[in-house]
Amino acid sequence: MAAISPSRPWSLASWLPGFLASWLPGFLETVDEVDLPLLEAWHLGRVYEKWGTHDARSLNSAAIRLKVSSSELTAIVRSVTSEDDILGLIGQDPDLAELLWHTCEFDLTRGDQGEPVRLSSGRALEGIAGDFTGGTFFLCGERGTNRPVLYASSEGQAGLIGRTLTEALEIMVGLPSWWDCLKFSGDGDLTAMQSAAEHLARDLVGDQPEIGAQRAKIATTLSLDLAPVPVLLARLRDAVAGTTPDFVLTVETGEQYETLFGSFLPSRVPSWCS
Structure with missing residues (x-):
């Protein structure tokens, strides 16, 4: 599972990308923008987190968009369109x-x-x-x-x-x-x-x-x-x-x-x- 930056308090939004990287191997493609409370994953390539020392894993074959708002979490899975x-x-x-x-x-x-x-x-x-x-x-x-x-x-x-x-x-x-x-x-x-x-x-x-x-x-x-x-x-x-x-x-x-x-x-x- 991805590492969490020690300088940043633990939260669902900070932990979730790593969990998904473990849970969706071969299905998640890229996380190229994270802007709390909105997480977005687009484009084929490597998974990374802009705002932390997240240990990203290389995955492929889909894109996932996540939205975290208070206690509500909505996940919309979209496949790559290339x-x-x-x-x-x-x-x-x-x-x-x-x-x-x-x-x-x-x-x-x-x-x-x-x-x-x-x-x-x-x-x-x-x-x-x-x-x-x-x-x-x-x-x-x-x-x-x-x-x-x-x-x-x-x-x-x-x-x-x-x-x-x-x-x-x-x-x-x-x-x-x-x-x-x-x-x-x-x-x-x-x-x-x-x-x-x-x-x-x-x-x-x-x-x-x-x-x-x-x-x-x-x-x-x-x-x-x-x-x-x-x-x-x-x-x-x-x-x-x-x-x-x-x-x-x-x-x-x-x-x-x-x-x-x-x-x-x-x-x-x-x-x-x-």
């Missing part, structure tokens, strides 16, 4: 990987698009995952920068689906039918996407009644913020709309992938009209 931490956590947890595959077809073992592709802007592309239809998820840009996520289908459509990996996963987990919402979007109409989402949600729950619990488990493990469906749809629409001009995917011949926005409307599906 790309490497998210992908590393998925890669190290077979159960989580299986849930992501089953829920939103995000599989880290399928990161190869199958043909040479590049972005219109010339930015770097890194394939990180795929789905069972042959589509690929890419991170766009150089490591160390905020990299948006681009999805390329096996049928020649491609576009951004999130400004970051975290946002893309929030959309995919919170809206497992995101691809069909785009397909039946009437070229990107948010009202059409909302209508499609409502029909698809009913179909999904009927086919997979356990889907709600699975999504909640993924969200908890990765600390994803599953916003209401209308919010997720707006984020998805805005991401796809932001594909041009810099994130248009092309093949070696210069031919461009088509937009992810489909021209169909929900009324095209007979069972949704009954």
Whole structure:
């Protein structure tokens, strides 16, 4: 357990970081600011205490925020949101990987698009995952920068689906039918996407009644913020709309992938009209 500075009286706030370091090995990541009565832990790295001679221990894989106010203690645990931490956590947890595959077809073992592709802007592309239809998820840009996520289908459509990996996963987990919402979007109409989402949600729950619990488990493990469906749809629409001009995917011949926005409307599906 961490040492307490002899010059500082013992208190719950001074003792708690060391206790957590012992209690959460492999789960707490960094304590980079302590300002009594508020304790905050952020960013991957070593654990340390600014105000004392605290004997910090090196831990990883999560962040924890603590607030000590009088006799009340509130702890909020949040996972790391960097790309490497998210992908590393998925890669190290077979159960989580299986849930992501089953829920939103995000599989880290399928990161190869199958043909040479590049972005219109010339930015770097890194394939990180795929789905069972042959589509690929890419991170766009150089490591160390905020990299948006681009999805390329096996049928020649491609576009951004999130400004970051975290946002893309929030959309995919919170809206497992995101691809069909785009397909039946009437070229990107948010009202059409909302209508499609409502029909698809009913179909999904009927086919997979356990889907709600699975999504909640993924969200908890990765600390994803599953916003209401209308919010997720707006984020998805805005991401796809932001594909041009810099994130248009092309093949070696210069031919461009088509937009992810489909021209169909929900009324095209007979069972949704009954």
